[in-house]
Amino acid sequence: MVKAWYMDNETTDQRLEHHRNPPEFITLEELYNKTGVEYFSLNVHTYTTDGVLDKIKKERGYSYEDEMVCSKECLANYEEKIKSFFTEHLHTDEEIRFILDGSGYFDVRDGSDQWIRIAVSAGDMIVIPSGIYHRFTLDTNNYIKAKRFFIGEPVWLPHNRPADDMECRQRYLEKLHKGFVAAH
Ligand code: KMT
Ligand code: NI
Numbered sequence: 001m002v003k004a005w006y007m008d009n010e011t012t013d014q015r016l017e018h019h020r021n022p023p024e025f026i027t028l029e030e031l032y033n034k035t036g037v038e039y040f041s042l043n044v045h046t047y048t049t050d051g052v053l054d055k056i057k058k059e060r061g062y063s064y065e066d067e068m069v070c071s072k073e074c075l076a077n078y079e080e081k082i083k084s085f086f087t088e089h090l091h092t093d094e095e096i097r098f099i100l101d102g103s104g105y106f107d108v109r110d111g112s113d114q115w116i117r118i119a120v121s122a123g124d125m126i127v128i129p130s131g132i133y134h135r136f137t138l139d140t141n142n143y144i145k146a147k148r149f150f151i152g153e154p155v156w157l158p159h160n161r162p163a164d165d166m167e168c169r170q171r172y173l174e175k176l177h178k179g180f181v182a183a184h
């Protein structure tokens with residue numbers, strides 16, 4: 001089940017929760033209004049036939065999908081990959097992940113440059129907007145399995161911060177200042 005909170009800046013062990021003291025949780029609605037991050041809840045046992053994922057894919061034009069596993073055993077160049085996932089970056093396209101098993105954290109910056117930590121596990125699907133600074137880490141379970149989606153030919157390339165001159169960054173900032181409006 002998804003949960004989101006403001007995290008402190010302490011990241012000696014990135015896999016821990018790093019709540020502020022006292023903890024400051026935020027709702028999914030607040031998360032969307034503050035960052036544009038979208039969330040869908042899916043049933044991992046029925047998603048292949050219940051039509052919920054199919055509808056999202058159709059409406060949003062997700063034409064590409066694959067599956068990835070992140071764990072010490074399954075990820076080639078594990079340490080390097082984990083390090084690059086956790087380096088603050090943005091993408092020219094949305095980062096769309098549907099968690100099938102395991103768990104992890106997506107960290108996103110709010111409009112005041114504060115980190116919000118989003119804990120995801122099986123059934124959670126999140127859409128991280130293009131142009132937002134973010135990062136990913138496994139938690140102490142050290143395991144996640146997720147589906148990735150993309151509109152057209154996938155571009156996974158991260159642009160590490162600072163990438164403020166990029167067009168996708170400028171467009172993201174415009175939406176942030178105007179207020180996010182759901183596309184559907
Ligand atoms: C990414 O791009 O950060 C990832 O794909 C991380 C794993 S997705 C659960
Ligand atoms: Ni990313």
